[in-house]
Amino acid sequence: MFYPIITKTRDTWFSAKDCPIKELISYMQKKNALRDAQIEAIKTYLYLKIECQNKPLWQLFYERKISTLEIEGLQDKVSHALFEHLSQNKAALNFYGIALALGKKPLLNFINKNFKSLDYESIFKSFFYNVSYTDYLFSLPMGAGKTYLMAAFMYLDLYFALNEPDNKAFVHNFLILAPSGLKSSIIPSLRNIKDFDVSWILPEPSASKLKKLIKFEILNQSKTNKKSNKIQNPNVAKVASHQPYETMFGVILLTNAEKVILEKLDDKEVLHKDLSKEQKQEWSSANELRDTITKIPHLGIFIDEVHHAANEEIKLRRVVSEWNDKGSVNMVAGFSGTPYLKSTEKISISEEVKIEHKEISNIVYYYPLIKGIGNFLKTPVLKTAYTSNRLEIVEQALREFLTDSKTYENALNSKIAIYCGSIENLEEQIYPKVCEILAESKLDSTHILKFHKGNKSYPEPKNALAEFENLDSPLSKIKVILLVQIGKEGWDCKSLSGVVLSQEGDCPKNMVLQTACRCLRQVQKHKDEKALIYLNEFNVKKLEEQLKQEQKMSLEEFQKGEREKLIEVQRFDRTKRLHLSPIDFYQLKLVFENFITKSANPVKSLKSIKPTKDSFIIKEQDLENQVLNTEVKKRQIKEEAHFKLWLYAIIKESFHTLTMHDLTPFEKPLKKLFDTITLKENDKLYFNLDFDRKALESSIRKAFCDKRKFHIQKELIPQSASLLIASNLKSPIFVEDSKSFIPQQNIVQQIIDEDSGKIGTTLSEEDKANLIKILGEAGAQKAINEKEITILKSQGFDKDKTYHYLPYQTDSAYEREVFDEILKLQKFKELDLELYYNGDNALSEFKIESSYKNTNLGNYTPDFLILQRKQEQIHRILIVETKGQTFAENFKPKKAFMDEFIKLNNKEFGYKKFSFLYLQDADDKGNVLDKGNRLIGKINEALSFFETKE
Template sequence: MFYKIIERKRDEWLNSPCCVVSDLISYIERQHRMRDAQIESIKTYLFLKIECKNQPLWELFASGKFNSTNVDDLEVNRATREILEANPAALALWEYASISDENGNVNSSKIVAAIKKAPDSIDYTGVIKELFFNVTYPDYLFSIPMGAGKTYLMAALIYLNLYFALAEPDNPIFAHNFILFVPSGLKSSIVPSLRDIQNFNPLWILPDPVASNLKSLIQYEWLQESSSASKSNIVKNPNARKISMHTANPNLMGLVAVTNAEKVILDRVDNNFSIDESLLKSLPEDERKEYEATRQANELREQIGKIPGLCVLIDEVHHASDDQKLRKVVNKWTEQSNFNSVLGFSGTPNMDPASRIKITDELSVKCTQYANVVTYYPLINGIGNFLKIPTVRHANLDSTEIISRGLREFFDKYAETVYSNGTSAKVAIYAPKIKDLEEDIYPTACAICAELGINPTESILKYHKGNSDYQIDEDAQFEFSTLDSPTSKKRIILLVGIGREGWNCKSLTGVILSQRNSCPQNMVLQISCRCLREVDNARKETALIWLNKFNADKLNQQLQEQQYTTITEFGGKKLDDLVTLNRYSRMERLKLPPIDYYQININYNTIETAQITDIGDYLRTYQPPVSDTTVIYTQGFDPADTASESAVGYDYAESANYRLWLDSIVKESLGLLDIETLTRYEAELKRIFNKIIVVNDEVAVYSSDIDQSKVRSDIRNCFATRRRFNISEELMPEKASLLKVNALKSPIEVSKSAIYSPSQKKVAEIINQDSNPVETISEEVRRYLIEHGSPLPDVEKSVNDRTYHYLPYHLDSSLEDDYLNSIIGYLKSKESVEFYFNGDDTLTDFCIRCYTKRGKVWKLDGNYYPDFLMLTRNSDNTINKVIIIETKGEGFAGKFVPRKQFMEESFIKLNNDKIGYPRFDFLYIEDTLTKEERLQKTINKINTFLLNE
């Protein structure tokens, strides 16, 4: 439950003026490429990275970083109150224990009671450390369900780290390099799917040219070699050799290595031994293989430990947590001064088995969820969002009957289903053993196919590892790997021990678990969800899950324990909240002209001057700098027995090569320098190269006496230019329509919970009135009716023609809805005033470029779309005066402060001065005012500005 406390503080930070990533988050949201589960994780990660300085979770909680409880509001005795006020760790434990879980229950009433009863008896910091497994480094777990896009989330976090690391290379909170682990036993299914990480487009989270520069910086290494490299004088493990080639560069940045945990954790993880090669041949074959595997793992671990600024990412981390060997290896790496963090990813946030944490001598509590979960996105929220909508069937029938019913219903629903990518809908049947598959399930599936007129040879795929009785078909692996392609004709997939976590087959639309042991009992939920990945649009896609009674009970249990929902809700979720709306433009009827105004435009004229006027002369006279001297102390048990020696520079193991040296200079320039420019100074650069190397036995190596990194940096800098900016401000005329041409589509499907005004009934009435106008009455008739107390014709028609330029408006909040309706009601008596909604940025052209001025420099604050516009017109139908209106909830007010200042202090004044009269004014409405106060504030502005009363 700690994640709830973190998210509360995260949201406060995101909405505060001091948040430095507001523009970045806004950019990501505007791209509409990352799912909401991914964006929520990114928000939390940036909060922990930047605002919380990448600190371990236990330190953050124990220091009170996330505390928000007012102790004065608690019903506790004096002793407890004093402890909670004086000890931030105590208050943090109180908040953790008293927060409500997803079912509305107090997280741990026993801890609350213990704090009340004997507050002095608890080691609060010790308990918090124990909750976080006594981990002393940043270790964050992101719990998002299958199909939410964990692989792309990993890529996004990698790119964001590198983005900040390039801006602040010496800031240790940002990682420079990354290694991604798949837990042991899952490599066959997950490692291939992780290759999709290379397809992530950084433009989804960062603009160019930053995105392109980062993409060119990243280097992927797939550590999947199994044989030793021959005659290698560095390491014999080819995977370790790959890493060693990177770590030879002390400024390494952008390495992303992917492997499975078995490469670094073996049974003999603590062994660090060597055997004379001549004795190795005398060992039995099994021992020789064990020795070789252990040696290779030791080599790889050692090389990974040298990676600077390392961030370890672990997929399906709930498996890795069970494997203490991986945690032991990671803990060893964290002893490095430049280790960065561990990030875990899992759709299963619960521990199995649960752990017990000692609170007092008399009290221990059971913890079922990993404490280091920083983002939790429920599975049920993904259904209809990015997961297909499942129907779950279960019955107390034998296996054959469940398979028969499941296949018949599947083909009844999906026989003709072909998705937009050309793939056909498929169903997977899981078997406990190969014998069950071959002798029971396969014949049943064949019989159903024959009954339905389907060719079983063409439509059924059997895939397992084979045994002495049943061999796997030669083409089975290929057929399995190409299931999600238009060429695959397979519709029924029979599996044993395959297709569990990590199987990414979007066209899989059904799952059948017909036997008690069809899959491991703790994986019924994961395997049932294999068929839920969306293909095109999860809102319109469904899936079918058939279970026997045993598996249905297990699914229900796991849904309750892990996802706080039930099989009824999971299998019965209906998107019946969708309604169809008709939309209409009324621009032609209202003859609403575009608004003329001036945008502030900031011009940055770059003035470049050469940093080095004569590059050739600089290179000819350049003297490579000597490395800093490091003193190494040797201390014996006798304090007087101390010695020291100097260790100079860095020991480069690989040989020096002139062309590779030039390539390194180009690469480290991040695209600002090319090889053609360097080679214009071939003679000068070769002279420098010869000064920084030494030749031993005809082999050139880099001199350890020279600061090699500084040499490359000096060479890059001599080609650089100094840039300064000449900043000028200008007002650019702009003309904006309140409704983009052809932007309004009709009809549309929207959620019932969305706010649209007016109602569809009212929309129909207005459109009907537009088509059948009522004759207007003269002023004499109007006066006569008033004098004789007779009702006037419906004045709603005139109000509609001054308030709805299209129908209906899509509003963002109840505040906007209340404000709209209250103003429309008032304007029935103000016939010259018009009032229009402008808050839908997909439909309006009227936006204002906002800037924040810092000293003499303007910083772009993005495009601002005001919520409402109130205006009057001239006799020639042109716009006379405009009030720009913004409505804001109190929770979002802080973030809007810079734009409010810009509107009031810059935009309004500059426009009015340029136009020559007070044409624009700005009105800010906050929900801290009552409904009556909001209306009165608006009336005052109408009278004083629009009507000059």
């Protein structure tokens, strides 16, 4: 109900030239690692964080930060009194806009009569569940990459938090909650956050710095030590290990919502009962984690598959509200593929007037399933089996799958999942039938994976879990997966290209859509991949119902998707036509050399090691304000000790610098240290919690390491770089908006036609008119007939002095403005120069390894190159960089490096081969004319470089 309004307001903000995230989004689009759904969600997230200051939704609508309509259009449509009221009351105007959008006459009539007495603040709060904290929901379909999107949000928050540590809009630490019913499938997938490549969203060196800051904790232990007098919640120990809380930063806590957060939630009725001491201790222990979480500063809470938390929703909101009251919660972000409620929700405006809706109201971004099909999802091929016989359906589906099955380019076998309903069905009916059909194709049972949890008759298949988790490996031979009560949701298998639901009950009735869509994840980007979904009549009917209810789409739309609504962009390589050779230059590399200053002496070092006590000091004051030092032991988990396993742990954490072969000669002194930090209880050996084991293990590793000193040296390395990596120029590509491409597709086609000699047939009337203005009618006709002039010459510049590939995809409007201005300059034409866009780092090899004060800054890809040839060879190069105000500060170190790069390269070549022009959008302020003149002046001045004598 509200997300279209939010999206519209976001787009207005983003379209402004000075929007602070323009270049950041352009960087992500150039990287081409994230899907369009993810980038659009990031736009919304940053809009709410930066422009809307992370305020709760009710407040944004109440204060009209997000507006629903403008007052100007209402003057002749409402009464004078109402118009005056709406003019002066932002909240009233926004509420009236919502009423108009809903089109409910009773509601509009009610407002016309009661607009002065309405409590607009309460109304907007009731729209968003009466929560006082910031609560945003992002709705994306399966396969859109919700886990990676979650990771992107986290790193962006940390990036801005580092730049503005006191800005309360940005999160410093994170708590990720998975719904209890999906713990086994969702928590493992959330661990993939660790694998997220930060350079997809942020340039180096910021990406690497942020990656190093992240610390993960899985809070998966819900039991407490009931025998102890003290509360010993192991999850609390994990959180507390990151103290002091005041400076806690970059910690990601991952846990299960019900078992850990909501278990034994305090209730007034329970607290009034006559509980035993042991029961009270149990309740205190269960609540300890919640109390500890309140101490975490700037906490962001992310809830995955939020639609599953419906039964826990009230409890969860209560807990979050308590945390928020204590000042620890920055925001809550939910993620779901199902934006619609199962039943209609009613919001009471009065006793007689209610607003009914079936969408979750705090959705801020919605990407429908239909847009993903054919985009980043496979296109489903739905087959209905008109028979009630399970084995007939399985046979039909499997034979069709085997006929069309393929091996993807990355050596993955396509696979089909058959859901069996029960273990008996799987073992006794379906497995024998599948073996029989595969045998006809000379495939044995090693190509079948049986996966279930087992029962009295049929134990869990050996190694099934390991094979299930590695289905997307090229080493997997599996082609058919037989499942019982597994893989209905949260299962990510890209090579799965078929699903069979042959009977009612093969999956829960309310999960036919989720189960059928398991095979839709795409293997390769921009490939037209198909997925076979084979259902009996009952499951087809359920699929149709759930598509309509949850996605507002039909079966026909499900099978077509929305690809035809995307814009097709054809791309072409013109480097051969332009005879554009690689650019020779020298890379300035930092070479790190290390010298051994002191060789390792394990014998001497191990003798000097003394295990230290594990404690920290808390300062306390007594009643007379005297400071007392109190030693407090860190809360640890009691762990059984084994000498060999302890040695393996030391080796594991050495990052491959130690082996067991290194430690074996020193077992005697190591055993002595091991005996010091262990103690015996009931014939078992345990680590003594009084000792700092981690510090000891670190000292042992150091005993085997040489002491080194680093020396940094700069080296010039010759390099030759092509301006186009032809293999990366994919065509066609499909985009929602072609504004960032230059030139547009009609001009692209005209240029390609001219290149192939079709000039006389493609000139439009407008082009011919331009030629006539320049050459006269006779001259124009002669030029057309003799192919002496091109279309773009008639528009003011020569197409063969630019466009080494077509079209260019630019970062910003400022880049396009600079490009246009350079091509039109008289000086550019007189000097016979060429202009090439270089800003797409996926397509260009010309990247400069930059550094500043002996720190590696990563690769720098300049925006434009202006070339001058001498005897057909590239002679001089002006490197042009454009920057918006937002990224100007971060570019300063690279800008300083470019001075050194130019100087050293020119010295090596023996003449002024390179020069550098830096253009910053913020420098050209004032009216359009003045701004344009200043820009032209800077470019003209820089072009004088090509006139200098050698």
